[in-house]
Structure formats: C-alpha cells, structure tokens
Amino acid sequence: MKRLILLLPLALFLGVAVFLYRGLFLNPQELPSALIDKPLPAFSLSDLKNEQRLVTEKDLEGPALVNVWATWCPTCKAEHQMLNRLAQAGVIIHGVNYKDDGEAARKWLKDYLDPYQVNIADPKGSLGINLGVYGAPETFLIDAQGIIRHKYVGAIDERVWREELAPRYQALLEDGQ
Amino acid sequence: MRRLLIACLLGLSLVGAARAAIDTYQFKDEVERERFRSLTEELRCPKCQNQNIADSNAPIATDLRREIYRMLEEGRSDREIVDFLVMRYGDFVMYKPPLDSRTWLLWYGPFGLLGLGAIALCVLVLRRRKVEKAPERVALSAAEHERLNALLKETRDTQD
Numbered sequence: 095m096k097r098l099i100l101l102l103p104l105a106l107f108l109g110v111a112v113f114l115y116r117g118l119f120l121n122p123q124e125l126p127s128a129l130i131d132k133p134l135p136a137f138s139l140s141d142l143k144n145e146q147r148l149v150t151e152k153d154l155e156g157p158a159l160v161n162v163w164a165t166w167c168p169t170c171k172a173e174h175q176m177l178n179r180l181a182q183a184g185v186i187i188h189g190v191n192y193k194d195d196g197e198a199a200r201k202w203l204k205d206y207l208d209p210y211q212v213n214i215a216d217p218k219g220s221l222g223i224n225l226g227v228y229g230a231p232e233t234f235l236i237d238a239q240g241i242i243r244h245k246y247v248g249a250i251d252e253r254v255w256r257e258e259l260a261p262r263y264q265a266l267l268e269d270g271q
Numbered sequence: 272m273r274r275l276l277i278a279c280l281l282g283l284s285l286v287g288a289a290r291a292a293i294d295t296y297q298f299k300d301e302v303e304r305e306r307f308r309s310l311t312e313e314l315r316c317p318k319c320q321n322q323n324i325a326d327s328n329a330p331i332a333t334d335l336r337r338e339i340y341r342m343l344e345e346g347r348s349d350r351e352i353v354d355f356l357v358m359r360y361g362d363f364v365m366y367k368p369p370l371d372s373r374t375w376l377l378w379y380g381p382f383g384l385l386g387l388g389a390i391a392l393c394v395l396v397l398r399r400r401k402v403e404k405a406p407e408r409v410a411l412s413a414a415e416h417e418r419l420n421a422l423l424k425e426t427r428d429t430q431d
Binding site: 122123125126127128129193219222223224225226227228229 | 317318320330331334335338357358359360361362363
C-alpha cells in the first residue's frame with residue numbers, strides 16, 4: 095500500500111502529460127459554433143443578383159451548404175472552384191455575400207461561375223454577426239428544416255468535403271426522404 | 272540623454288494617439304463610456320484570439336464594438352449584451368468562463384489541489400510529532416548499543 099502511494103506523483107505527472115500532449119494537436123483557431131442545432135437566425139436582406147427582391151431565412155431550402163464568402167477574401171477564391179464542382183455534382187449551395195461590394199460580387203460570379211442557388215447580400219455584416227461569423231470563408235450545413243447542423247471555418251477542399259461535410263450532407267439527404 | 276528622453280516622450284504620445292483612434296463613439300455620459308470600455312475589455316475577439324474587442328483591429332472586432340455601442344444606446348443591460356455575444360460566438364468570447372459542469376474543474380481544481388497540499392502537510396507534521404513524542408521507543412538496548420558502536424568503529428577504521 096505504501097509503495098503504491100509513492101507512485102502517485104508519477105501517475106499525476108502522466109495524467110497531466112497526456113492532457114497537455116493532446117493539447118499540442120488541437121487547433122486553437124477552431125471555435126465550436128454556438129449555433130449548432132439551432133435554426134438559422136431570422137433575416138430579411140436583398141438578393142445579390144436582384145437587389146429589389148428580399149430574401150428571408152425561409153428561402154434557403156435545405157439540406158444545403160450555406161457558404162459565407164466575399165471578394166476581398168483570397169481564401170474564398172481558392173475555395174470557389176471546389177464549390178463549382180460541388181454544385182455541378184448536385185449539391186445545393188446558398189451564399190452569404192459578407193461585407194462586400196455588390197458590383198464586385200456580381201462581377202466575380204460572372205468571371206468565376208456561380209455555384210449558388212440563393213445569394214444573400216449582407217453588406218453590413220448583420221447576418222454575419224447573427225451567424226457568429228468571424229471571418230470568411232465559413233460554411234454552415236443546414237437541414238431541411240433550416241436547422242444548422244455543422245459549421246466549417248476555412249476553405250472547403252476535396253479532403254474537407256470527403257471527410258467532414260459529405261457524410262453529414264448525405265445523412266441529411268437520407269433523413270429528408 | 273535629453274534627446275533620448277524627448278524621443279521616448281514622443282513615442283509615448285504616439286501610443287496614446289493610436290489607442291485613442293479606435294474609439295470614435297459619442298456617449299451620453301461618463302457612466303456609459305465606462306460600461307463600453309469595461310465590456311469591450313472583458314470580451315474576447317473571435318478572430319485574433321489573444322486580444323479583447325477593445326484592442327483588436329480585426330474587422331470583426333470593429334463590427335462587434337459597433338454592435339455593443341448600438342445595444343448600449345438601446346439601453347440594454349451588460350448581462351444582455353454579453354448574452355447576445357455568447358449566443359452567437361459561444362462561451363469563447365468571455366475571458367471569464369461561466370461556472371457549469373464543463374468548467375467546475377477549472378474553477379475548483381486549484382482549491383482542490385490546495386486542499387490536497389494541506390492534507391499532505393498535516394500528515395507529515397503529525398507523523399513527525401509522533402516520532403518526537405515517543406523517544407523511549409527509539410531507545411536502544413545495551414546489546415544494540417554495543418553493536419552500533421562496533422559498526423561506527425568499523426566505518427571509522429575503513430575511512431582512515
């Protein structure tokens with residue numbers, strides 16, 4: 095018994111070491127979204143392509159990706175080709191044009207193709223704040239009821255799509271049927 | 272020396288200007304200004320994670336300062352403003368984490384460790400006291416004395 099007590103500091107040390115070692119591989123930039131399993135925040139903003147038309151959260155049909163993007167964001171450009179490929183493959187993608195100039199955004203969509211079904215113009219970033227967006231690109235996965243199921247911060251590439259988004263999107267599609 | 276001093280003073284005055292440039296809001300009174308200052312200082316910028324909202328130049332921090340200002344103007348309480356941000360950005364935006372099942376270790380862990388230390392100290396002190404109070408138990412018999420002397424002599428011999 096007494097011998098075992100002598101081992102206690104070693105056990106404590108090992109516990110702390112494992113805990114800290116795990117911490118080395120966590121990404122501190124990654125924040126869990128506070129909105130998971132909550133409905134999309136209510137909004138009423140104009141359509142990017144047709145500024146006379148108002149879009150609300152009910153216009154975003156799910157299951158779909160809701161991609162927050164802007165022309166001032168270089169990572170969005172890197173991501174755009176991937177979004178085009180996904181849209182061609184039949185994935186529904188909606189866009190939130192975050193704190194951007196409408197003209198520049200429309201030109202961007204003409205130059206680099208438009209993967210979005212509905213594109214919401216959010217020049218003031220008000221929807222962005224309600225979505226807890228802190229940079230672009232960010233992508234939310236919503237289900238058929240408009241509930242946010244997942245959030246990915248950063249550019250979507252093949253690997254992210256395959257490992258993180260596709261299985262969840264597929265599951266939501268199957269749920270809907 | 273004097274030149275250096277002047278340069279330092281100039282540099283310091285620039286620091287003041289740079290910090291003051293962040294705030295361009297008009298407040299009703301000093302109380303509101305003070306609330307704005309304390310709120311932006313205790314809330315964390317989600318983008319540049321080791322800065323508070325007051326210090327950060329990230330666009331999102333600017334937006335959040337504007338939102339906080341708007342809510343102050345609307346007459347919302349500090350609690351409501353913090354809740355507004357926590358609902359959107361999570362507990363992460365608070366420098367002071369809330370007390371719940373996930374954070375009790377963080378809040379009470381140090382006291383627990385302090386308690387363990389106190390217990391260990393008590394045990395050590397009590398043990399020592401027990402030994403000091405019972406000198407007759409360590410007294411040697413005559414035979415043991417003889418053996419001890421022999422051993423001591425032996426070591427002394429080998430040392431010489």
